[in-house]
Amino acid sequence: MNSILFVVRSFSRTGAQPIRFREILSFLCSFFDVHLLELTHGQGGVRRENGITIHSLEYSLPGRLLNRESNSSGIVSGISRNQGKLKSLVTKVARSLLFPDSVITEGGRIRREVLRLTREQKIDAVVLSAFPFTVMLSIRALRRKTGAGIILDVGDPFYKNSKNGFIRDLLARSFEKRYLKHIDRLIVTNAVTRDHYLGTYKSLRPEQVCIIPYGVSESYISAVRRGSGEGAGSSQREYFNLVYAGQLYRGLREPFELYRAIKLINESDQAREVRLDLYGSYNREFLNTGAAANHINFRGQTAHRDLINVYMDADAVVFIDNAYGMQTPGKVFEISLINRPVLCIADRGQSPALDVLHGAGHIVMTVNRAEMIARAIRKIMASSFTFSNHTTTEEFSWEARSQQYKQVLTEVVNG
Numbered sequence: 228m229n230s231i232l233f234v235v236r237s238f239s240r241t242g243a244q245p246i247r248f249r250e251i252l253s254f255l256c257s258f259f260d261v262h263l264l265e266l267t268h269g270q271g272g273v274r275r276e277n278g279i280t281i282h283s284l285e286y287s288l289p290g291r292l293l294n295r296e297s298n299s300s301g302i303v304s305g306i307s308r309n310q311g312k313l314k315s316l317v318t319k320v321a322r323s324l325l326f327p328d329s330v331i332t333e334g335g336r337i338r339r340e341v342l343r344l345t346r347e348q349k350i351d352a353v354v355l356s357a358f359p360f361t362v363m364l365s366i367r368a369l370r371r372k373t374g375a376g377i378i379l380d381v382g383d384p385f386y387k388n389s390k391n392g393f394i395r396d397l398l399a400r401s402f403e404k405r406y407l408k409h410i411d412r413l414i415v416t417n418a419v420t421r422d423h424y425l426g427t428y429k430s431l432r433p434e435q436v437c438i439i440p441y442g443v444s445e446s447y448i449s450a451v452r453r454g455s456g457e458g459a460g461s462s463q464r465e466y467f468n469l470v471y472a473g474q475l476y477r478g479l480r481e482p483f484e485l486y487r488a489i490k491l492i493n494e495s496d497q498a499r500e501v502r503l504d505l506y507g508s509y510n511r512e513f514l515n516t517g518a519a520a521n522h523i524n525f526r527g528q529t530a531h532r533d534l535i536n537v538y539m540d541a542d543a544v545v546f547i548d549n550a551y552g553m554q555t556p557g558k559v560f561e562i563s564l565i566n567r568p569v570l571c572i573a574d575r576g577q578s579p580a581l582d583v584l585h586g587a588g589h590i591v592m593t594v595n596r597a598e599m600i601a602r603a604i605r606k607i608m609a610s611s612f613t614f615s616n617h618t619t620t621e622e623f624s625w626e627a628r629s630q631q632y633k634q635v636l637t638e639v640v641n642g
Contacts, residue, residue, distance in 0.1 A: 229351040229640045230260040232344055232375075234337070234362050236330065238265040238281065241508070242474070243557040244358055244382070246531055247441055252279055254629035259636065262348055264340060266333060268296050284340050289332040293322055315510075326395070327385065327402055328359040341365040345373045351640045352376035352411075360385050360399075363406045370409040376639035379407070380414040380439075383554040384423055390478065390551065404428055411639045414632075416440050417579040420553045437635050441557030442625035443564060450535040451564050467499050467608055469570065470541035472506040472534055473558050475513045480547050482513060485572065487597035490519040492604060501604060503545070506537060538565050543607050547595075548573035548580050555579040560623050563587055566614045568607045572600060588613045 235248045252261055256278035264282045271285035286294065295318065322329040330337075342365070345353060353375050355362045369377055385391075386400040407413065408430040414437050415421050421436050469489075475482055485503070492501045502522050506529045516523045529537060538544050544567050546558060559580045562569045569590045573581060584590050589612045593603035621627060 228258075228260050229636075230262065230348055231255070231352050231354065231636060231640075232341070232348065232350040233261065233263045233354045233356070234265075234341060234365070235263060235356045236266050236359060236362070238263055239267070241528060241531070243441065244356065247557065248356065250442060250444065250625035251629045251632050253277055254626060255633060255636070258633055260348075262344060262350065264337075264344060266290070266294075266330070266337075282340070282344060284333075284336065287332060287336065290330065293318060293325070293329040293332065326398060327363075328361055330359040330361040334361045334364045337362060338365045338368055342368055342372060345369065345375050350375050352378060352636055354378045354380055354636075357381040357385070360402070363402070366406040366409050376412075376642075377410045378412045378414060378635065378639060379410050381420070382416055383552045384420060386427065387423060388552055400427070404430070407431060411435070412437055412635055414439050414635065417553065417555045417582070419579045423553060437631070439628055439631045439635070440555060441560055442628040443560050443623045444532070444625055446532060447535050447561060448564065448621075448624060450539070451566060464542075465500070467501045467604075468540075468542045469501065469503045469545055469604070470506070470537055470543075471503065471545040471547070472529065472537060473547075473556075474507055475509055475547075477512065479550050479552070481550075481595075482547065484595050484597045485545065485547070485600055486516045486519045486523060488600035488604060489522050490517065491597055491601045493519070493522055499608065501608075504537075504541075506534075534561070538567055541567055543568040543570055543604075545570045546572065546580075548575065548578050550574060550595075553579060555583065559583045562590075564623065565589075568610075568612050570600070570603055570607060 233248060233252065235244065238245050238248055252263065255261055261278065262280045262282065264284060267283040267285055268291060269283070269285070271283045274281050325331050341353065344350065353369055355365060355378070357363060357379055363379065366377055369375055385403050386396060388399070391399055407428050412435055413424060413431060415424065416438065417440060418438060421438055424431055424436055425433060471482070474480065489501055489503050500522065502524065504524050504526050506526045508528055509525065514525065544562055544565055546562050546569055548571065549556060560583060563583050567589070571584060571590050571592050572595050573592060574595050591603045591607050593599045
């Protein structure tokens with residue numbers, strides 16, 4: 228049996244990236260001897276979990292300070308409000324100055340550990356998750372000092388990411404170019420990103436760049452099918468319940484216009500009150516809901532396996548598309564299948580996420596402005612919707628994505 232090493236920053240935590248790799252590796256461990264290296268705020272060590280050997284590398288002190296954990300309630304905490312704000316500001320400034328990212332303090336340690344595991348475990352192929360991009364520092368050392376195949380798995384590319392700024396973007400292009408010429412395969416999540424890499428880096432050949440999108444769990448698909456006869460307004464609540472589940476980011480995915488829309492609706496002559504429940508881990512800035520506070524509830528984090536129940540209990544689901552970047556959010560595949568109306572807030576006509584949602588009858592699109600969002604919510608409340616019969620959802624399943632991953636690994640291992 229061939230041995231594979233995955234390098235994933237936060238395999239054991241919540242979020243789209245850990246979920247992606249947990250789902251894929253649970254399938255791959257039946258065909259390969261799977262090892263995984265992750266960074267941890269706890270104690271480092273080795274453990275066996277669901278057929279995977281997990282090697283945990285503890286953050287150094289600078290790494291812990293720059294890459295803080297949020298508490299279990301889903302709200303970042305501190306000793307006091309003022310101390311928390313000061314600490315967050317100092318950390319934010321420090322992280323903004325580091326290149327390629329805030330994990331650079333761990334770059335040398337990651338490289339040494341990757342080389343050690345590759346040699347000791349006789350690894351045939353190493354998969355590096357390019358979040359953070361610091362892990363790419365291991366690529367040249369792997370190529371020079373081992374015979375292992377090298378696969379880089381990216382979401383958004385480093386170069387041409389609009390949050391970089393001009394100078395940083397030039398550095399990002401040089402950084403990616405330096406390491407991409409040493410890899411065997413590049414895995415991306417959509418055709419837009421594939422075209423970007425092939426058009427930018429001439430060292431990459433078309434057969435090297437593979438598209439493996441995010442997926443949907445079998446339990447999620449089964450639960451959707453069980454509720455396939457249900458539609459909007461199935462609840463008996465006096466109020467209309469909107470649900471948003473996922474991360475929020477300044478400039479990339481903001482909820483403030485949604486908050487204002489909730490306020491506008493509830494201040495109007497609308498007969499039925501509208502409430503918004505948010506599930507996730509949020510910084511303090513997103514807790515400022517203004518005059519809509521009485522109609523917005525922060526429910527904290529919820530296990531991904533319970534997310535379908537949250538959705539099915541709602542009257543409508545909210546999806547906020549990324550304001551920039553080439554990534555297709557993993558959430559988009561879930562909402563494309565759900566038996567609930569979806570309020571899709573998106574300002575970009577050429578977003579990769581919208582390609583997945585195109586033609587779905589239960590999606591109501593709106594730009595990210597309070598008045599337009601309020602209009603879309605009223606439309607959902609006044610309309611009935613048809614939903615997919617879900618006979619072809621297997622193509623979205625994690626098993627299908629894992630089969631694609633298995634094929635890439637087999638090609639690399641066999642040379």
